[in-house]
Amino acid sequence: MRYEELTIEGRNAVLEAFRSGKTIDRLFILDGCQDGPIKSILREARKGDTILNFVKKERLDQLSETGKHQGVIAYAAAYEYAEVEDILKAAEEKGEPPFIILLDGIEDPHNLGAILRTANQAGAHGVIIPKRRAVGLTATVAKTSAGAINYIPVAKVTNLSVAIEELKEKGLWFVCADMEGEVMYKQNLKGPIGLVIGSEGEGVGRLVKEKCDYMAKIPMFGNIDSLNASVAMGILAYEIVRQRMA
Structure with a gap:
């Protein structure tokens, strides 16, 4: 399209x-x-x-x-949305445990485009976004994704908490990026996993956070208290990759 x-x-x-x-x-x-x-x-x-x-x-x-x-x-939509089932099917076809990125409240199209690009390179099977208070698959997202939008399925759900519950029943567990969590290097991030990333300002919403099994912290040594959402997602995604390959 x-x-x-x-x-x-x-x-x-x-x-x-x-x-x-x-x-x-x-x-x-x-x-x-x-x-x-x-x-x-x-x-x-x-x-x-x-x-x-x-x-x-x-x-x-x-x-x-x-x-x-x-x-x-x-x-x-500049591109068609997938269903959550399509994402699970993509993992099954590759014979890999599902690796899904869930985004809570990402409103900047450049962030979403960058996340799709990194998610595709990190071997994630798909991305899930909420219908409200979040950017959809716009032309800016498509351009920023540098073509990754053609290869990674993006599903849009009414309620992220409900989507997490349903995926838990299918054997996935969820880790959420949060400064209150345990340092990511100390966590076991293997197996069928959902990585939940929130917006820079707000982080992951309380209701979504409560559904997650673990909170993972990226160690930071600078003077400001947060990373760009797409950068944070990239760092955590590649820690998952590292552990999967170990």
Whole structure:
């Protein structure tokens, strides 16, 4: 899928995008607009997981690249999402214990792109992101991933805590990056594993953290208290790689 397909403007174009089965992440609709075509678009949007935003005309004009939005702009996924099952299947096909990256609240597309790139190189079988308060597979993510987006499945789930519970039933255990944890070099990070990374500011949310089995700390000796999320993910992912290869 080409990057230009990311922003879709105009009533017919948006309705066609929904009907053709494209993944629409977000929909911006002129507040108070209630005519037939808009109602049809809303009906399609509510069948899936599209996030709806009712906004003023100024906001739509701001978002519009064509100036012909007709009161509706959709953000389609630049790439299709996978299912969690696809990720488990990828591990099974390689005859490897699953290695999955779960991201809690990563909103910067450059971070997500860098994470996909590193995850692919580290041999992770897939990445799981939440539907809300997180960046999706945008064109910027695709570009930053340097092509890795074509090779690593990304699944989008409604609730990360529930996804962790379900994966635990399939034999995975979960380690979460956290400054309160034990130094990662002292932990056994082998076997079927989920690595949970939070945003730089907030870290991993409390509910998600409670579902994790262990907390792992990256040793730091500098004057600031955190690493960029994609860098932290890379360091922990490669400690998992090191232990798997040992």
